[in-house]
Amino acid sequence: MQSPVRQQPRVIIVGAGFGGLEAAKKLACEAVSLTVIDRTNYHLFQPLLYQVATAALSPADIAAPVRAILSKCRNVEVILAEVESVDVEARKVKTTDSIFDYDYLILATGARHSYFGHNEWEKLAPGLKSLEDAVELRRRILLAFEFAEKTTDEAARKAAMNFVIIGGGPTGVEMAGAIAEISRYTLSKDFRHIDPSQARVILIEGGPRLLGAYPEDLSESARKQLVELGVQVYTNARVTDITEAGVQMDGEFIPCRVKIWAAGNNASFVGKTVSASVDRVGRVVVNDDLTIPGHPEVQVIGDLANFSH
Ligand SMILES: Cc1cc2nc3c(=O)[nH]c(=O)nc-3n(C[C@H](O)[C@H](O)[C@H](O)COP(=O)(O)OP(=O)(O)OC[C@H]3O[C@@H](n4cnc5c(N)ncnc54)[C@H](O)[C@@H]3O)c2cc1C
The missing domain is CATH 3.50.50.60 (FAD/NAD(P)-binding domain)
Structure with missing residues (x-):
């Protein structure tokens, strides 16, 4: 699929949580063609989830539409899609219904719960x-x-x-x-x-x-x-x-x-598809500049990254 403003470097950010959205805000209106992919169309303020769970806040209070946050910059496109995998050799991101080419990739798909083998x-x-x-x-x-x-x-x-x-x-x-x-x-x-x-x-x-x-x-x-x-x-x-x-x-x-x-977390499965080492909870082991070994064009950030430098 073609990204907007094709002659500029194509940057894809997967995940519009804390890490991905911060990166997107920095790159919005810069000389890149930026595509932000998330499986939801809102940015979620997770620290206040417990207040929604106990009826002190309503869901809309802690969810902000990603499109609206980034709408001022014409170089940004927001895609609602679930990413299945990344092919770092071919520089492609595969979603459930499409494939996106990139020159640079920022992966920020966060973490989910882990039930220590008791998924039931x-x-x-x-x-x-x-x-x-x-x-x-x-x-x-x-x-x-x-x-x-x-x-x-x-x-x-x-x-x-x-x-x-x-x-x-x-x-x-x-x-x-x-x-x-x-x-x-x-x-x-x-x-x-x-x-x-x-x-x-x-x-x-x-x-x-x-x-x-x-x-x-x-x-x-x-x-x-x-x-x-x-x-x-x-x-x-x-x-x-x-x-x-x-x-x-x-x-x-x-x-x-x-x-x-509230007992355990595992990193998002997408990390396991980038052909880099992952730790016990599935976080991608990153270099000190957040890139992965052998791929200076790929950065992994936030809860998905194991940064131990
Ligand atoms: C209940 C709760 C309370 C917290 N309280 C605090 C706090 O008080 N202070 C603090 O510092 N931290 C807190 N945290 C932790 C903080 O929210 C995380 O560290 C932070 O959100 C991590 O940012 P991230 O960008 O790595 O991932 P996230 O913010 O989790 O964002 C990941 C994004 O990726 C998207 N995504 C995931 N998988 C896919 C996929 N396959 N395809 C497409 N999109 C995908 C998700 O929809 C999401 O938008 C809390 C977390 C929780 C759950």
């Missing part, structure tokens, strides 16, 4: 990476309260009021805190047969502390604040099974309707 858990315990994930989690959380309000089965009511979050990194901590807040404050007066503030919010972390990648004093501060909100925090705890009925944590079975996965 994905439906039972969705993660929080996309707008669809956030809307689905919001639906499950709000419907759990509605179900608890209506049911006359005490065990089922209890299970509906148990919210289990697996993974004590930033996303898990934010989700646990936000669910505790809506149950203690936002929803506290809205029901007649249940007391939402009695919801049990359980945060399960496999490592010895929450926010393991951050300094210990921040972990401790997060733990304290969550406990003050009523969150039950388990560390050094392993989830060994997830079913419709609940979560098996070491020797204890926690009955619950809503389970949220």
Whole structure:
């Protein structure tokens, strides 16, 4: 497929997330023919996904149309498409319905959840990476309260009021805190047969502390604040099974309707197609200028890149 302003170098950016969009803004209105490809037509502000998942914000508040952001520069074309692979030798990007030639490529397709080989858990315990994930989690959380309000089965009511979050990194901590807040404050007066503030919010972390990648004093501060909100925090705890009925944590079975996965990430599969080394979680190992070995015309950025220089 032909890109606009053909005589200029053809640059393709795959992914209009934080990395790709920043690169696109720098190259927009420069002397290149720029094509931005993303499978969604909006740029998503992921740090506020948890607020959509807990109904504090609506989806449009955190999604901005990519076309509108880049529309002022005539050298930019935005394509809505899912990229399947990159052929770095032939310099081609293959989408589900087309092939694009490039002179320079910036790959920024980010990451998705990883269920450590238990892909069957994905439906039972969705993660929080996309707008669809956030809307689905919001639906499950709000419907759990509605179900608890209506049911006359005490065990089922209890299970509906148990919210289990697996993974004590930033996303898990934010989700646990936000669910505790809506149950203690936002929803506290809205029901007649249940007391939402009695919801049990359980945060399960496999490592010895929450926010393991951050300094210990921040972990401790997060733990304290969550406990003050009523969150039950388990560390050094392993989830060994997830079913419709609940979560098996070491020797204890926690009955619950809503389970949220915040325990692991894998880089986008597109990285594996560029014929470069990838690490344990699928990130492309890049040179110190973000290019890949043997291909100075290809850069990999953001969550897809393993930069260890
Ligand atoms: C819930 C949550 C909260 C976060 N909070 C913070 C925070 O507070 N502070 C912070 O610094 N970081 C935070 N992060 C991390 C931050 O959002 C990421 O590090 C950042 O988004 C990575 O940018 P990226 O450009 O590599 O990928 P992304 O921003 O994920 O963008 C990837 C883009 O590629 C597109 N794409 C993917 N695959 C394909 C394909 N095959 N074909 C076409 N398009 C594709 C996607 O649609 C997306 O637009 C958070 C992440 C999450 C999930």
